[in-house]
Amino acid sequence: MKNILVTGGTGFIGSHTCFSLLSEGYNVYAIDSLVNSSKKSLLYIEEIFRSRDIDISNKLRFFEGDIRKKDFINYIFKTALKEKKPIDGVIHFAGLKAVAESVIKPLNYWENNVFGSYNLIKSMKENNCKTIVFSSSATVYRFSSDNLLSEDNQLKPINPYGSTKLAVENLLNDITQDANGNWKIAILRYFNPIGAHESGLIGENPLNKPNNIFPIIINSAYTKEKLKVFGNDWPTKDGTCIRDYVHVMDLADGHIKALDFLLRNKTQLIKLNIGTGIGHSVLDLIKTFENANNVSVPFEFDERREGDVCQLVADNSKAKSILNWSPAKSLKEMCIDGWKWKNTNPKGYM
Numbered sequence: 001m002k003n004i005l006v007t008g009g010t011g012f013i014g015s016h017t018c019f020s021l022l023s024e025g026y027n028v029y030a031i032d033s034l035v036n037s038s039k040k041s042l043l044y045i046e047e048i049f050r051s052r053d054i055d056i057s058n059k060l061r062f063f064e065g066d067i068r069k070k071d072f073i074n075y076i077f078k079t080a081l082k083e084k085k086p087i088d089g090v091i092h093f094a095g096l097k098a099v100a101e102s103v104i105k106p107l108n109y110w111e112n113n114v115f116g117s118y119n120l121i122k123s124m125k126e127n128n129c130k131t132i133v134f135s136s137s138a139t140v141y142r143f144s145s146d147n148l149l150s151e152d153n154q155l156k157p158i159n160p161y162g163s164t165k166l167a168v169e170n171l172l173n174d175i176t177q178d179a180n181g182n183w184k185i186a187i188l189r190y191f192n193p194i195g196a197h198e199s200g201l202i203g204e205n206p207l208n209k210p211n212n213i214f215p216i217i218i219n220s221a222y223t224k225e226k227l228k229v230f231g232n233d234w235p236t237k238d239g240t241c242i243r244d245y246v247h248v249m250d251l252a253d254g255h256i257k258a259l260d261f262l263l264r265n266k267t268q269l270i271k272l273n274i275g276t277g278i279g280h281s282v283l284d285l286i287k288t289f290e291n292a293n294n295v296s297v298p299f300e301f302d303e304r305r306e307g308d309v310c311q312l313v314a315d316n317s318k319a320k321s322i323l324n325w326s327p328a329k330s331l332k333e334m335c336i337d338g339w340k341w342k343n344t345n346p347k348g349y350m
């Protein structure tokens, strides 16, 4: 069975993907600096498997450390080799992701996201591991609200976070120019991942005040503090912005399919949108959350948020055809699972 290094493995998307990798029989070497997560997520993953009478004790290893330190990454490759489980591929989630913070601390973002990725890629090369799935974002696109965004849409990020994602994409593009490189690379551009594992045991656990709408909706449903809806004068059916929300377990499945595709195929680089292709407004999301969970989500309208765009929806046809991936979960299921996570762990992984 294949051995996979998962950077950012204790984070929101990383932990759900570790779960899916283990479910598919992969051995997982998870690494994380814990700057925005808790290693308890992995304990809960073990608990889910235990509740299903599945023993994963030798299949999931965790190493705390920072991808800005190449020696640390090399150590993981060497350890895996010593354990006779050489790393076959990497899924690279580790990075900082708060758009507003990236404007205030751009160097921090370049150091973590770009220098960290550079170290990882260099270490991969040194250890002869050339298969990588990279977490990119719809934020790399030059936004145009008219159509579904396809992968050949123009690229033009508008904040340092987006610039760092594009810089890593460029780095990955460049290394494929080396004919002897033999790299197999999948760049996945996620739209808006939300939800949680259906058990409610793992979910999104932001250590700082959340900026994304879904954890804010969950908090508002829980505390009854009013959330602010940014703008009700957008040219949409109800005046609020449209986004493409995708269930985190569907996203995790996209990673497994991308990894599997790379491992089975020849050297190449693929860039794929991961979204449902369906747009929902902020009010759709709030109403669906209320109806699905029978709770109220108090809100008020506020000014538009700077940097927001009216509509962002994925053309996901490439991921569907190349990976045979298809999102299976509805907006309602995303809301049910997210609320279950909150009620199972009201204080997150505390």
Ligand code: NAD
Residues within 6 Å of the ligand: 007, 008, 009, 010, 011, 012, 013, 014, 031, 032, 033, 034, 035, 036, 037, 038, 065, 066, 067, 068, 092, 093, 094, 095, 096, 097, 112, 116, 135, 136, 137, 138, 189, 190, 191, 192, 193, 212
């Ligand atoms: P997250 O913060 O929950 O996970 C990222 C993980 O990386 C965290 O556990 C953090 O502790 C770790 N990390 C950060 N810097 C590190 C470093 N230098 N060394 C080691 N570990 C480090 O975020 P997430 O939502 O799970 O996002 C995962 C990836 O997907 C990120 O790269 C993010 O940019 C990307 N992404 C996320 C979204 C989203 O909306 N959640 C959308 C598009 C892309």
Ligand code: WQD
Residues within 6 Å of the ligand: 097, 099, 136, 137, 138, 139, 191, 192, 193, 211, 212, 213, 214, 216, 227, 228, 229, 230, 231, 241, 242, 243, 282, 305, 308, 312
């Ligand atoms: C969604 C909608 C807001 C908060 C961001 C990043 C992007 C990607 C995903 C990482 C928008 C509205 C929000 C609130 C609101 N992340 N909103 N009140 O902006 O689509 O994308 O996360 O790669 O890079 O930019 O997601 O969840 O912040 O906002 O009304 O308190 O919710 O205006 O329409 P966004 P979001």
